[in-house]
Amino acid sequence: MFDYETLRIIWWLFTGVVIIAFVLTSGFDFGICALLPFVGRNDLERRAVINTVGGTWEGNQVWLILLGGALFAVWPLVYATLFSGLYVAMLLVLFALFFRPAGFDYRSKLENPAWRNAWDWGLFIGGAVPPILLGVLVGNLVQGLPFHFDADLRPYYDGSFFALLNPFALFCGAIGLLISLFHGAIYLKWRTEGELYRRALAVVRVLGPVVLGSVAVAALWVAFGMSLPEITAMASVDAPSNPLNKTVTMTSGWLGQFLSHPWMLIAPVLGLGGLFLAWRSALEHTSVGAFMFSSIGITGVLLSLGFGLFPYLVISSTDPSHSLTIWDASSSRFTLALAFWITVIFLPIVLVYTRWAYKVLWGSVTPEKVLKDQHSLY
Known part of the structure; x- marks a missing residue:
């Protein structure tokens, strides 16, 4: 039904949808858990905070598993390149995630x-920890x-774990945490009442300008300080995947990518505009609008990254001609077509x-509700 080129573009879009879904859903999960010791002043308040995401956090985290499966x-x-070269970083993310099921399930077993x-x-x-490390990953991808690859297309990682902790990547890690806290505080404000509502609002009030300023600085840093490979010769976009069959030169930077495709500028506008409107809506006590604008802002930030990198998926800093694009890093046409129909049916x-599930489990979560229903809530 679709040619090879079209399937590759479709799967680039599908992969972006999965990444956005993961960040939007697990993002507020991460933020709420990171805020837990600070917004909850006693056990009942902390249980109320936990139960705002208690019924949905497992489903939200499945998007990360789906992303790993899609990459595979x-x-x-x-x-192969990411999960072998970044093995230590990936393990640290998994080790941090281990605290979540154990914490949710065992915290209230003893008084x-x-x-x-x-x-x-x-x-x-x-x-x-996960949003920090994933932010560091994004910084290094940028x-x-x-x-590099050898003649048999075996990937070799030439760096080290500590080389990942460079200034820009650490800044992106801080942004990852800040956005999760901001998104989580907005969601917590939506789902709670009384003191918890007021503390969540206070967090949003402080974090709003910090998030906006950090994202703006990162955007300027990338626009004027990062270069991109430009493909000067390659095999047909319908050719079998082989990242060695292309020639590239380095361009001046990301800014040229957006200026040559002006429609892409809608992404950073949505990113900064959505985050600003989320902050203003939250201050005006519009919880639904604040969460929707926060989601739009985060989506805009992620789209900016995707548009800026396109058609690259992973850039090689040691040998840019070995960088992976959607044209030379995909599976076979048959695999893409089969996975497409599976996704169209089940997604x-x-x-x-x-x-x-969200509709059934929806409603405000308060310490009084937890006290009344102690045995069925976390």
Whole structure:
């Protein structure tokens, strides 16, 4: 039905949808867990905070698993490059995520304050560390990772874990945490009442300008300080994947990518505009609007990254001609077509079920509600 080129573009779009879904849903999960020890002043308040995401956090995290599966099936060279070269960083993300199921399920098993406080800080680690490390990953993807391929297309990573911790990547890690805290505080404000509502609002009030300023600085840093490879010769976009069959030169920077395709500028406008409107809406006590604008802003930031990198998926800083693009890093046409139809059938089912689950579990969560229903809530 679709040619090879079209399938590659479709899967670039599908991959972007999965990334956006993960960041929007697990983003507020991470933020709420990272805020837990600070906005909850006693055990009942902390249980109320936990239960704002208690019924949905597992489903939200499945988007990350789906992303890993999509990389494995659709972009195998990207999977091999990232999951081998960034093995230590990926393990640290997984180790931090281990605190989440244990913290949610075991925190309230004992009434011992020390036990519960320890799990609260475990949930804090599980909420704060992943967005930092994933932000560091994004920062390194923007700059390029040190890898190359041999003649048999085996990837070799030429860097180290500590080389990932460069100034720009650490700044992106801080932005990842700030956005999660901002998004999570808006969601918490939406789902709570009384003191918890007021504390969440205070967090939003402080974080709004910080998030906007940080994202703006990062945008300027990338626009004027980062270069991109430009493909000067390559095999047909319908050719079998082989990242060695192209020639590239380095361009002046990301700004040229957006200026040569002015329609792409809608993404950074949505990013900064959405985050600003989310902050203003939250201050005006419009919880639904604030969350929607926050989601639009985060989507705009992610689209800016995707548009800026296109058609690249991973840039090589040691040998730019070995960078991976959507044209030379995908699976076979048959695999892309098969995965396409599986996605077309099952993704709408997943989205409908997710919408139903949120509808059933919706409602304000207060300490009084937790006290009344202690045995069925976290």
